[in-house]
Amino acid sequence: MAQTVIKVENLGVRFNMSEQKVDDLKDFVIKKIKGKIKYKEFWALKDITFSVEKGERVGIVGLNGAGKSTLLKVIAGVLKATEGSVVTRGNVIPLLELGAGFDKQYTGAENIYLYGAVLGYSRQFMKSKFDEIVEFSELGDFINVPVKNYSSGMKARLGFSIATVTKADILILDEVLSVGDAKFKRKSEAKIKTLFEDGTTVLFVSHNLAQVKKLCDKALLIDHGRMIAYGNVEDIAAIYEERTGE
């Protein structure tokens, strides 16, 4: 029997948007005295309920501002739900904005250990994977150069290599299939395919419907924070196309 690895129930996320940006003490005190801080409530997500079984690949589709990234953030555990619950089983590896978490002054090699620790891996474990990461990233001698001297492509390649060196139970992808140059792109796509075949559960966010159809077997359509439909990828794609008038 299939095992449920992600269970989202009645999820709601509310943001308090202050109408004017207050981010220093001086402004805060002045406006508090004048009674000028007003908040506007805004539900980025509301009443989202779905579950994902082990090994399923789910595409999350919707227009800009629909709440796709917010949903991923809640599932990744960086954003707290205002109401409802999200339960995930196993380790979640996000492949989002690769390399953004690197320390610029650190060399590539040092960042491998740092990023590994962020994902919860010991130094010893990362050491055993070190050569594999360096080889896959194709950085060669650049691995001993501070990351601040890397091109964005190099950073993304290193980030991708670290994040995919271990088998994740749940992989979160945000249109990162375009990493580096054409050659590396092919290689990373092949790597992702092997991860897929390993029975990894995947959440994939994309605007590109064709890509979602190619990679996913299920899809979730959200619009303005509400869930519109969840089910077979072909059905959802049809609904989405109809709504957007494509």
Place this chain on the structure above:
Amino acid sequence: MHRLLSNFTKYRFLLKELVKKDIKLKYRNSILGIVWTLLEPLLTMIVLTIVFTVVLERERPSIDFPVYVLVGRLLYGFFSSGTRLALKSVRNHSSMIRKVYVPKYIYPLATSLSSFVTFLISLIVLVAVAAVRNIQPTFHLFEAVIPIVALLLLTTGVGLVLATLDVFFRDLEYLWGVIMMMIMYTSAIFYETDKFFTDGGWKMWLFKLNPLYAIITNFRNSIFGEAPDVFFTVYSLGFGVAAMLIGVILFYKKQDEFILYI
């Protein structure tokens, strides 16, 4: 509680890596590297000693001035760098916090600990200077543990409070700089306070209420072979525990909102 502990075990590698990173990066690209940790307080001590005993000609027969200054400088230095680093710790890791789940207290905790490690290394200077100045160690030296524990608690607790507030108020850094200056002058790093205490006036309370002054005084006592002051011991430990409690509670209450502001 159990969940908290298992979470901590998972991320202890990260704590270690972050502490290491702080220390490594602090002296990267400088030829002398970690030697600066020793050289900087030593040079400060020499400058202050020359200014106060040679230029201003203030004789202090009762104490060994270089050691007196050095202790104040080292303890204040730990508190100052520890809190300053902690203040920025959450915002400095904003790109990480936005993407990957990590228990967020790891960041301010790592900065306090890295400053603490640097502080412990710099104590080598104190040992060397005390030896040169022929200060005989007594059993009171062991009592130096009390102010060190109080200082670690105080620095970490205040660091947690600052890290939390800085997420919401970006100008806190400048305000804290001014507050640190006030704390420095009421810590009596390079002058003696006997005059104020024998007078018994209101000025005495400027020092008595500053927990850092209490900590520095007790540390000096242990070096100069005197018993710790009871009031200062209770006050500094109590203040440290209170700062820690307030820091932890504030941080936990606010940490889920961090991502909306950083």
